[in-house]
Amino acid sequence: MQLYTYFRSSASYRVRIALNLKGLSYESVPVHLLKHGGEQLSPDYRKLNPEALVPALVDDGMVLTQSMAIIEYLEETHPAPPLLPATPIDRAYVRAIAQAIACDIHPINNLRVLRYLVRELKVSEDDKNAWYRHWCQLGLAAIEATLARDPRVGKFCFGDTPMLADCLLVPQLFNAQRLNCDLSQMPTIMRINAACLQLDAFLNAAPDQQPDAE
Amino acid sequence: MQLYTYFRSSASYRVRIALNLKGLSYESVPVHLLKHGGEQLSPDYRKLNPEALVPALVDDGMVLTQSMAIIEYLEETHPAPPLLPATPIDRAYVRAIAQAIACDIHPINNLRVLRYLVRELKVSEDDKNAWYRHWCQLGLAAIEATLARDPRVGKFCFGDTPMLADCLLVPQLFNAQRLNCDLSQMPTIMRINAACLQLDAFLNAAPDQQPDAE
Structure with missing residues (x-):
């Protein structure tokens, strides 16, 4: 591949x-x-x-x-190993967390969108960064609220093995931290992110470990 | 339900x-x-x-x-009836078209994003509408290019029965037309949309058929 x-x-x-x-x-x-x-x-x-x-x-x-x-x-x-749970309702839960990141946080803050803000709409650097943090914090706060109350959460988003939702969460957290988002009210997310970053599968996928890293 | x-x-x-x-x-x-x-x-x-x-x-x-x-x-x-094809590669094709709409068109033009442009960034009505059309046309043009060359396209996005991708395409087209996007270079998409709108399942799901329609 x-x-x-x-x-x-x-x-x-x-x-x-x-x-x-x-x-x-x-x-x-x-x-x-x-x-x-x-x-x-x-x-x-x-x-x-x-x-x-x-x-x-x-x-x-x-x-x-x-x-x-x-x-x-x-x-x-x-x-x-499976990246989705066994039952449809649990699969829907894991997919929903993943989609909340894939749809409602990441695309709004993608490179081409930030460029449009600056180049076409003449948005200042400060306003662009505020935009980034707004959507990232809003989206992650909703996920935190979901995770904080769900008994299916374990060491990871679902139970004690990493799954699809964790594959999405860690890259989003990487970006959130790079752009200085306020993550102080997101203890569940931060705990899961830390657990993922104990694993080689996550560490070896990180930007600075890639052959094209700068 | x-x-x-x-x-x-x-x-x-x-x-x-x-x-x-x-x-x-x-x-x-x-x-x-x-x-x-x-x-x-x-x-x-x-x-x-x-x-x-x-x-x-x-x-x-x-x-x-x-x-x-x-x-x-x-x-x-x-x-x-299935909304995804039988083989993994065909399922990936149908899901990718759906995700291209769900991730790369729709969230950038969502109500809350347009409101942020107007209220926080003081973007004019014209610039807001240009933003809408830009992302909608860019995303749909990419989907048109994908569909136009793929032999799996039939009456619908995949073959001759409506599937997941069609469930996403029709609502996006409804919005695109409401906001006067230029769809003149998208014959495949327009043909599939028209085929969907022959079916009760799509017609009965339309905004003006809902109990809360205004």
């Missing part, structure tokens, strides 16, 4: 964690989101992925896009 | 289509996103869904949130 990835891309980071948790080896193909006017926008990369976003995974010559769809594919093709 | 819904909510619309396609009856519980300062922000609704977003589905007393997680749950608990 080849993973088209950028070391700092949060969506790529999720897939790297999932691949590592499942013990799958892969080749990293770096796509630099800033250099050369954005390599993801090149005609060659668009041929692979018309969305012009990372990650993309190539498995047996077939191209997969969208981090959540890729992880569900890995789950179906390599079921052990 | 009870669906907490708002007639114009795109994410609720998706779930209504999925419920209809599966022939499942449900009770609509309206949550007005504009009245009373936003009913989704009320303490009672937050108890149900700390994210303070619609939809939420209650099944057998259990609360499910996030439209994509809800539809995957319906697929697992009521497999017929």
Whole structure:
């Protein structure tokens, strides 16, 4: 498998964690989101992925896009260890936490959106950072409220083994900390993040461990 | 089942289509996103869904949130008719189209984001509408490019029966048309949308058919 990835891309980071948790080896193909006017926008990369976003995974010559769809594919093709629980209601709980990050936090703070704010709407650096922290803190606070009351939470978001939701949580926390979000009211999230960062699967997926890290 | 819904909510619309396609009856519980300062922000609704977003589905007393997680749950608990294809690679294709809408178009144009642009960043009405059309057209153009070249496309996004991707596409098109997005270069998407709108499952899920429609 080849993973088209950028070391700092949060969506790529999720897939790297999932691949590592499942013990799958892969080749990293770096796509630099800033250099050369954005390599993801090149005609060659668009041929692979018309969305012009990372990650993309190539498995047996077939191209997969969208981090959540890729992880569900890995789950179906390599079921052990599972990244989703056994029952539909528990799977829905894990998927909902993952989607809350994938839909309601990350895209609003993506590189291209922040650029639009600055370049098209002439938003100041301070207002751009306030925007980032607003959506990140709002979204994480809702997840904290969900996790804090749910008896299914264990060492990780669901029980005592890392699953899909944890694959999304750790990259989002990495970004939140990089942008100085206020995480002081999020003890459950911080505890789960710390537990994940004890594991090689998470550590080896981190931005600074990637071949294209700067 | 009870669906907490708002007639114009795109994410609720998706779930209504999925419920209809599966022939499942449900009770609509309206949550007005504009009245009373936003009913989704009320303490009672937050108890149900700390994210303070619609939809939420209650099944057998259990609360499910996030439209994509809800539809995957319906697929697992009521497999017929299927909303995902049989093989992992085809499922990944259908999920990727759905996620491209759920992650990369819809959240950036959500009501709360548009409000932040206007209230916090003092963006003009024209610039707000340009923002809306920019993300909608960019995202749909990428999906059009994907669909236009994929041999799996049939009458619908995958083959000749409506699936998960179609449940997402129709509500996004409804919004795109309401906001006067330029869809002239998207013949595949428009053809699929028209095919969906021949079916009762889609027609009955439309905003103007809901009990809380205005």
